[in-house]
Every structure is written in structure tokens, then in C-alpha cells.
Amino acid sequence: MGLPILENQVGILCVIMVLLLPVLCASQDTFTSSRATYYGSPDCYGTQSGACGFGEFGRTVNDGSVTGVSRLYRNGTGCGACYQVRCKTPQYCSKDGVNVVVTDYGEGDKTDFILSPRAYARLARPNVVLDLFARGVIDIEYRRVSCHYSRYNLMFKVHENSRYPNYLAITVIYAAEMNDITAVELWQEDCKQWKGMRKAFGAVWDMANPPSGSIKLRFQVSGSTWVQSKYDLPALWSVGVAFWF
Structure with a gap:
């Protein structure tokens, strides 16, 4: 697990996950x-x-x-x-x-x-x-x-509107290659099932009353493949701290 780091001068909280996303193709041939x-x-x-x-x-x-x-x-x-x-x-x-x-x-x-x-x-x-x-x-x-980002395949941040522990919103920042994120789900340990986050707007996904404890996430890539994060969102996720994995 990565160590907490300070954000740059922008001061935006991020939680960063590096995932291995499928490579679709380098580019479309037709303009x-x-x-x-x-x-x-x-x-x-x-x-x-x-x-x-x-x-x-x-x-x-x-x-x-x-x-x-x-x-x-x-x-x-x-x-x-x-x-x-x-x-x-x-x-x-x-x-x-x-x-x-x-x-x-x-x-x-x-x-x-x-x-x-x-x-x-x-x-x-x-x-x-x-x-x-x-x-x-x-x-x-x-x-x-294709999008190319040094050191990233996929990155998301905990949106600044999140309010621990009652409201969690995430913004998908980087999606490398030619991948679209079409769904995001959280694992609910109590009922042993994945629960979909709501598409709030743009690249922001949210959920009221998210599961307590550390949270597993998975992302649906380009409408078919599910990619699960390697690390869990920490139980004490909060606005103001960044994590690097």
C-alpha cells in the first residue's frame, strides 16, 4: 500500500489507483x-x-x-x-x-x-x-x-463534495488508451454483492451511505470488461489526503 502524500499546489484530494486496463487499439483509422x-x-x-x-x-x-x-x-x-x-x-x-x-x-x-x-x-x-x-x-x-499518461493506466479521486461517512463521490481522472468507463461498483461485504454507483454527472460517480470499512471498487471498461482495483479505498477515506499505489 502506498504512503499518504501531499497534493500539489492545486490542493485537490485524490485517491489514486493504478489498474491494468485492456488496450483496445492505438487509434481510429478514419477521420x-x-x-x-x-x-x-x-x-x-x-x-x-x-x-x-x-x-x-x-x-x-x-x-x-x-x-x-x-x-x-x-x-x-x-x-x-x-x-x-x-x-x-x-x-x-x-x-x-x-x-x-x-x-x-x-x-x-x-x-x-x-x-x-x-x-x-x-x-x-x-x-x-x-x-x-x-x-x-x-x-x-x-x-x-489513445490517451497516454506517464505511470497511470487509471486514476480516480475522491470528489471534493464527498462527506465522510455518509456520501462518497469519485471522479475518474485518467483512463489510458481508448477506454471508456461505463459503470463503477462497490463491494458490499454484509450482503456479499456488488452495488452500482450512480452516474452523478460527467465523470463523477456517487453513492449515499456507502459501505463502512475499507471499500473494494471495480470499473466496467468500454461496456464489457470489469477491472477490479488492486487496493481497497481506506476505511477512513477523507477529503484532503492523497494516496499513491
Whole structure:
């Protein structure tokens, strides 16, 4: 079992589990045509109030190359998914475009992506960034790609709205490769069965009156495979302490 650690300057409580998730594939081969725009941000990062429930983490993950999506949000299942986005205006745009992480929901002018300014700027070729911003809405193509995080396969945090011991909420932060988390369950020792957590919103799952004592969790990955955490959530889980496994 890992040792408690102090959180970074963001000060968000996390409980971290490293799981071996199945690898689905490196990326989708086919690009889909769509449109993209960007949202205003004074520091060019994402928003702390994103619909996925990532909080401060959602501003700076992937070096700030994040996005809100519309139909790709999929009632929050799309939170944390990674996409390669590239624009279709050669005089302005780089060949490879930018890889982004979904952290929010948003709708624009028939757009699938509302990019952070940092991500939008990375679509452009050198010296024409301002010209691309001036266009506002652009034609793009995108495909889903694998997410890669150093040292993580899956990570979740105890959400800051949790209240020990009567209310537990967790946010799935990292899901490596091309995996979607479609269900989360807790083991109830008294009745010897798994009990599903409620999909609260975005990537947040919750349960009122969770089991007492240490808690086993398992995650349904991409609608079929169940992956059980190697370590239990400690009996005295609380907001303010981080665990590394």
C-alpha cells in the first residue's frame, strides 16, 4: 500500500489507483469531418467548472490542450477521451493538428469541438496563429486516439463534495488508451454483492451511505470488461489526503 502524500499546489484530494486496463487499439483509422471553435480564457487554459467534474485538473491536463465537445460528450462517458484534431485549411494549419482531452461539454456553431485557446493555437502553422484565431470557426477533421499518461493506466479521486461517512463521490481522472468507463461498483461485504454507483454527472460517480470499512471498487471498461482495483479505498477515506499505489 502506498504512503499518504501531499497534493500539489492545486490542493485537490485524490485517491489514486493504478489498474491494468485492456488496450483496445492505438487509434481510429478514419477521420470524421466537422467544425471547431475556441472559447475565451485569460490564461489560455481550460475551465475549472467543466461539465466533466475534473475541477482544477481539467484546466492543465495535457498541457492545457483540452476541449469541450457536444455529441461526443455521450452523457459524460466521453469525458477524458483523447482526439486528434486537425483543420482543413492548408494555408493556416499544421499537418498533424493537435491531440486534445475532453474535459467539458459545449455547443457552438454546428461544432463538435470547442477548444481551449492553447489547443486552438496548436492547430496553426508557425506565424499564422493570429490569422487562424481571426477565422473563429473552422472546418476540421478528427479521430479518436489513445490517451497516454506517464505511470497511470487509471486514476480516480475522491470528489471534493464527498462527506465522510455518509456520501462518497469519485471522479475518474485518467483512463489510458481508448477506454471508456461505463459503470463503477462497490463491494458490499454484509450482503456479499456488488452495488452500482450512480452516474452523478460527467465523470463523477456517487453513492449515499456507502459501505463502512475499507471499500473494494471495480470499473466496467468500454461496456464489457470489469477491472477490479488492486487496493481497497481506506476505511477512513477523507477529503484532503492523497494516496499513491
